[in-house]
Every structure is written in C-alpha cells, then in structure tokens.
Amino acid sequence: MSARPNSKRRNAVQSAVLPLAFGAVLVTAWQTGLLHKLLNTDEYVLPYPTRILTIIGENSDKIMENVWASLEVALLGLVFGSILGYLIAVFAAAFTKIGSGSLTIISSFNAIPIVALAPVIINWTKDVSPEAEVRSTVAKVVIVTIVCMASMSVNAYRGLTELPAFSQDLMKTYGAGRITEFAKLRLPNSVPYIFTALRVSVPVSIISALVSEYFAEYVIGVGRQIRENILIAQYSTAWAYIIVACVIGIAMYVLLIAAEALVLKKRR
Amino acid sequence: MKIVRKITGSKLFFTLLWIAALIIIWEVFAYQVEQTKRTPENVLPHLSGVVDSITSDKKINGSQTAFQMVMENAGATLSRAAIGYVIGIALGFILALVMSLSGIVEKIVFPYLMLIQIIPILGMAPIINAITGDIAASRIVIAAILTFYPVAANTLAGFKAVKRESHELMYSYSANKFQLYTKMMIPSCIPYFFTGLKISAPMAITASILVDTLQGGVGLGCLLSQSLKGAMTRYVFWDIVFFSAIIGILSFYLIGIIEKLLCPYKKLEQKGR
Numbered sequence: 001m002s003a004r005p006n007s008k009r010r011n012a013v014q015s016a017v018l019p020l021a022f023g024a025v026l027v028t029a030w031q032t033g034l035l036h037k038l039l040n041t042d043e044y045v046l047p048y049p050t051r052i053l054t055i056i057g058e059n060s061d062k063i064m065e066n067v068w069a070s071l072e073v074a075l076l077g078l079v080f081g082s083i084l085g086y087l088i089a090v091f092a093a094a095f096t097k098i099g100s101g102s103l104t105i106i107s108s109f110n111a112i113p114i115v116a117l118a119p120v121i122i123n124w125t126k127d128v129s130p131e132a133e134v135r136s137t138v139a140k141v142v143i144v145t146i147v148c149m150a151s152m153s154v155n156a157y158r159g160l161t162e163l164p165a166f167s168q169d170l171m172k173t174y175g176a177g178r179i180t181e182f183a184k185l186r187l188p189n190s191v192p193y194i195f196t197a198l199r200v201s202v203p204v205s206i207i208s209a210l211v212s213e214y215f216a217e218y219v220i221g222v223g224r225q226i227r228e229n230i231l232i233a234q235y236s237t238a239w240a241y242i243i244v245a246c247v248i249g250i251a252m253y254v255l256l257i258a259a260e261a262l263v264l265k266k267r268r
Numbered sequence: 269m270k271i272v273r274k275i276t277g278s279k280l281f282f283t284l285l286w287i288a289a290l291i292i293i294w295e296v297f298a299y300q301v302e303q304t305k306r307t308p309e310n311v312l313p314h315l316s317g318v319v320d321s322i323t324s325d326k327k328i329n330g331s332q333t334a335f336q337m338v339m340e341n342a343g344a345t346l347s348r349a350a351i352g353y354v355i356g357i358a359l360g361f362i363l364a365l366v367m368s369l370s371g372i373v374e375k376i377v378f379p380y381l382m383l384i385q386i387i388p389i390l391g392m393a394p395i396i397n398a399i400t401g402d403i404a405a406s407r408i409v410i411a412a413i414l415t416f417y418p419v420a421a422n423t424l425a426g427f428k429a430v431k432r433e434s435h436e437l438m439y440s441y442s443a444n445k446f447q448l449y450t451k452m453m454i455p456s457c458i459p460y461f462f463t464g465l466k467i468s469a470p471m472a473i474t475a476s477i478l479v480d481t482l483q484g485g486v487g488l489g490c491l492l493s494q495s496l497k498g499a500m501t502r503y504v505f506w507d508i509v510f511f512s513a514i515i516g517i518l519s520f521y522l523i524g525i526i527e528k529l530l531c532p533y534k535k536l537e538q539k540g541r
Contacts, residue, residue: 014372014375018372018375018376019375019379022376022380039399041399045398046399100282101281101283101284102286104286105283105290108520110470111470111513111519111520112470112512112516113477113478113516115474115478115481116477116492116508116512116516119492119496120509123311123312124311126311203385206388207388210388214481226392230395235395235398239395242395245387245388246383246388249387249388250386253386
C-alpha cells in the first residue's frame, strides 16, 4: 500500500516467495504420498513426480512428436481464428446494423460444446484428403479456428467501435475519409483489445486442440495420448503427457504476456 | 411504413436475418450432399429430418423414441453438470471472499488460479475419472473445477473494483468488517460474480458431456459415441448435437435472466447510459 521503496520490494518478494513455497509444499506432499492419502488414491493412478519426470526423459522423442502435432493444430487454428474473427469485427464495425446481429450469432457459437462441434466438423472434412493424417489435421484446425474466432470478433469489435471521446470529431476536422479513419484511429485503438481476446483464446486453443484429438481419426497429439494411455491403464505415461500439456499451456501464455508487454510498451 | 422501419431497424431483426441465412446455407449444402452421398444423414441431414426424428414416435431401441432416449441421458449428464456447477460456484465465491479478506492468501493462491485457467483441465478428464473411479463423481469434479476459476477470478475483480469513496464512506460510518462486506462489498461484486457464472455455465455442460464419452453407461456423451459408431440411427447423433448446442446457449442466457431478476438496478443503470 505505502509508496516507500522498502515495503514495495518486500511486497514483490512476498508475492514471489509465497506461491513458490506453496508449490514446494504441494510437490513434497505428492512425493511423500500425503497427497495420495488426501485424494484416497494410490501411486499407480497418481505416480510420484520423480517417476513422471523419468518417463518424460525416457520417451522424449515420442512426446515431442505429439507435442508438435498438437502445437501445429493449436497455433494454426489460433492464427486463422483470430484473423477471421478480426475480419468479422471489421465488417461488423463498417456495417453496424447488419454486423451486430452477426456478432450475436458468432458469440453464441462460443456456447456450443466442443464435444458436439468436433464430430460434426470431422464428418464434414472427410473428403478433404485421402490420407487420414491430413484430413484429421484439417478437421482439428477448423475446430480450433471456430472456437478462437468468437472471442476475437467480440473483443476486436469493441476495440474498433469504443473510441476515445472526441477522437472521431478530430478525424472529421482533419477531413479524414473512412479508410484513413480506420487505419489511423480504429486499427491502433483495437490493438489492446486484440490482446484481451488472445488472453482468452490462447488457453482455449490448446484445450480445444486436445479435445478435438479425442475424436479425430488419426491417433496423434498430446490429448489423444493421454486418453489412449488411460485406456490401456498406463497411468504414469498419461501423467507424463498431462504435465507436458500443462507446460505447453503455460509456455504459450508466458509468450503471449511477453509479446503484449513488448507491443503495448509505448502505451504505458 | 413507420412500423416496417422500426422492425428492420432493431437488432433482433438482423439476428433473425442471420439465423435465416444460416438455415438456408445449411439446407443448400444438405441438398447437395443428398445428391452425391449414399448416406446423406451421416454427413449433413436436412433440418426437417432432424425435427422429424425428434417428433416421431418410432421406438428405436425397443422401448424408447429418440427424443425420450436423448432426454433420459441428458437428465443424467445435466444433473451432474448442475451439481458440479453449484459446488464450483460456492467454492469460487468463498475463495474470492477469503482472498479479499487476506492479502497473504491472495498472494499464495492467485498464481495457481491463473494456472488452472491456462492448463488444459479437459485433457485431464481421463485421469480424474481414474482417480475418482466413478464416472458420476468425475463429472461433478470436473464441472466444479472448470466453474471454480471464472467465478473466483471475476468475484475477486468485483471486490477490487469497489470505489475508494465507498470505502471511505463505510469508514466514516465506522462499519465493522462484517457490515462492510454484507452491506457494500458483496452487493457491489454481484455483477462481476454473474459474469463468472455466464462464462462457466456452457463450460460445465461441455465438461460433463466430454466425461461421458470416456466410459460407458448413461449420459449424452456416451449416447453420442454409440450413435457415431452406428449402434443406432445417426439422427440420434444430430439430436444430441443440436440439443447440447441449444442447452449451452440457453444456459448462458438463463444466467443473464436470473441476473436481471436479482439485480433490477442493473437495468436502470443501462437505461441511464
């Protein structure tokens, strides 16, 4: 609360040390078997952290292959979905009357469970390619695209239309046309909103990539491996993939935060 | 003329226009598929076919019509989703309250709350199923975990958004902590709380259906995978797809309606703007 640098530093140290200490306690409880007693489970279903790490080390080649497959789907879907969502927002901002209705429809897509969406899309993309690997990838990318599109279009629309007071009047005094107004005012104004959308859609892109793998024809990807290994009761291998999935999620989020800090640096 | 202009000028009109456009596009493709495929209902059935399968009284597994079957399984899935949702809401709200009361708890827990949002919980569904050992319980647990984060994060944001002036006013009334929270903090965080509820309602339903697909038994997801494998008519699959889409969307709006009923003042604020 106070502005003294000393207490400020103590605050910063506290907010780094306390969560780390909590994490250490948690891992210790896990490793010593206390967590197993709490959750009423055994070390077979919930293996010790050291065992999971050993498995990750032993199978690193196979794990990386699946990681790249999942990342490819998540990133492609994220990029296509964000671009499409932004274009829809531009369209909606240009023709407000027709556009706002389309945004309502798009945002209601968000409420459709991925579990219902995935089999439908996989059905529709059956004829894309004779190879199972290619058509499964296409189907998964389309699913992630649809899921990511909604949050981008809603947020970008707000960025394109909720302008600072009098900025539009200023553009008018300059005699700026619609295109100049878009390039010099609306586009820059929407940049922070793009990041707001990405903060939602980056984790969502990974989750939907993993879930769409469950339904895909071709068996590959981190999500699918979790499920396949559970089915054959290889719980420690499944845990290895879960940990990897969490690391992917955290890494992508950290990258996003870094990119956001870099891009929005001048605005602070 | 005035009435026509009023109708065509409203937002609802354009939303309906878009829905109509979507239906037309669907039907055009359905017609196309009908001409070229041997089993068109596997890829893209006519909407009338889907409606027919819901209303027809033909028994598809000896004792139940398609509609009865979907409803019975939906009951099992949605009731678990609802229990998990309520547990998640309660835990999320309590945690937000504790974090707001104690800075240390907030510092410890908040990074982990962020983690829950970033890591793919749905990917963990199979392992939670293995730990709980019971599919009904794991539906509840996963729905609760997914609900928990948006509610906790939004409610905490609500507590923090209370204006400094309001705090000063309560201070000058010499309100104690209990009065501070019951009279000011909790009422003012309600809109934020509802934002969390709206985000998590479709997620809880998705989670519950997904868990179904992992194991046999009763449930929408289970029925969905059976129908996909060809154990029964493919229209059951389409019924479930439309049903879960509609339920997902409705759950979002339902929470919005509950919010309007509980917080009539919000409507006034919006009108005033």
